Amino acid sequence: MPGLLWDLHQFESAGNDDEGEGVEHKAFGQVVTALRKEQIDFASGHSWSQHRLADETGLTVRIVGKIERGEQARLDRQILEGLAQAFQLTSFERREFFAMASEVTDASLVRAALGSEEVFTQVWALLDTLCAPAFLMDPFADVIGVNRALLAFHDLNLAQLKAARETAAGANNIAFLLAPDGRLRQMLGRGWRPIALANVQQWRAMTLRYRHTERFRQLFSALSAYPDFYGLWADSHEDGYDDYSRLRSYSYLHGAHGPVAYTVFTNTSISGYGELYLSTFVPQDRVTTALFQELAGKGGQALSLAPWPNPSLG
Structure with missing residues (x-):
């Protein structure tokens, strides 16, 4: 699937703006890494590299690396939809994927009064x-x-x-x-x-x-x-x-x-x-x-x- 033709400077800029925010998405980054490794490059027989994921999404390799390390604080709509499209997620999977980007735990999903x-x-x-x-x-x-x-x-x-x-x-x-x-x-x-x-x-x-x-x-x-x-x-x-x-x-x-x-x-x-x-x-x-x-x-x-x-x- 061809990469999306996005403005790469937009993402580099977003990355620079995020440096001091201290917001982390570690669990989400680990899931992105796991999903990337599930994708197979049939030409080589190996899992996708970060470079391949960058090509498929239109992101830079630097941004892909930051996402996987949980260091990309700003996960906007274009980034999330690009990843979901690259991984060919189904509707149910997309719902889970987008929800996970918020880093809300299972315990936080329910009201405190609910046992x-x-x-x-x-x-x-x-x-x-x-x-x-x-x-x-x-x-x-x-x-x-x-x-x-x-x-x-x-x-x-x-x-x-x-x-x-x-x-x-x-x-x-x-x-x-x-x-x-x-x-x-x-x-x-x-x-x-x-x-x-x-x-x-x-x-x-x-x-x-x-x-x-x-x-x-x-x-x-x-x-x-x-x-x-x-x-x-x-x-x-x-x-x-x-x-x-x-x-x-x-x-x-x-x-x-x-x-x-x-x-x-x-x-x-x-x-x-x-x-x-x-x-x-x-x-x-x-x-x-x-x-x-x-x-x-x-x-x-x-x-x-x-x-x-x-x-x-x-």
Whole structure:
């Protein structure tokens, strides 16, 4: 993609004006560095250099370096939009990226009077009582809990879930989907790839503001061990794709229940330890409606998996 033809002197001037302001954007700079390294120069096979990012954005190498070091105090609209365009961020990713430029922490996003434990308790109570398959995730897609209807739907048992917690990725939604011999993959059948791809696309946006964290690096490394991960990661950001909604609709032949059709609605709750994502399966035809009603009868308390708050966010 050609670099944007901006007035470079404007950015040099902005940089000089910022020298004494003392405003830092360290976390944002680390995310920019992480996003730059995700871009591959196919001619060389290497990640983009700062020079390449400068070419793609129309910024100078000096300004790119200052941004990555967290020393560029003034992050104006042109700079941010240029970076977002160079990284080909989707709509959801752009929202996370622009918000992160403000350097507002998860704890600062919520009012002081709002207790994170109270938020979690309310969301968990919903997970406990929903009459449809549902699960709860944190920003890394670590699965905090699942209800009994979801276990019954995918023919999963407690032993399988506990075993997942001991893997390098832990009880992570993407890892559950990628496990080659996993029960979930078997149940999804031919529906596996579109479901896995949609989840990776959502995961890219969910984790954008945490790309610089140790948990993301550890998780990315663990997921990279699965044969299908890199293909899904690349396809999740193909040219022209835009992620603008958390609604996901699927219709496929389920390994245990036959034809099913449902939409996954994901509700987002804000807490001081990152967002909580409650995903609920809503039936789209009478057959699936009857199935979910039957599964709802196999009630019981939701099962806890990954710890909350995530140690990386606490």
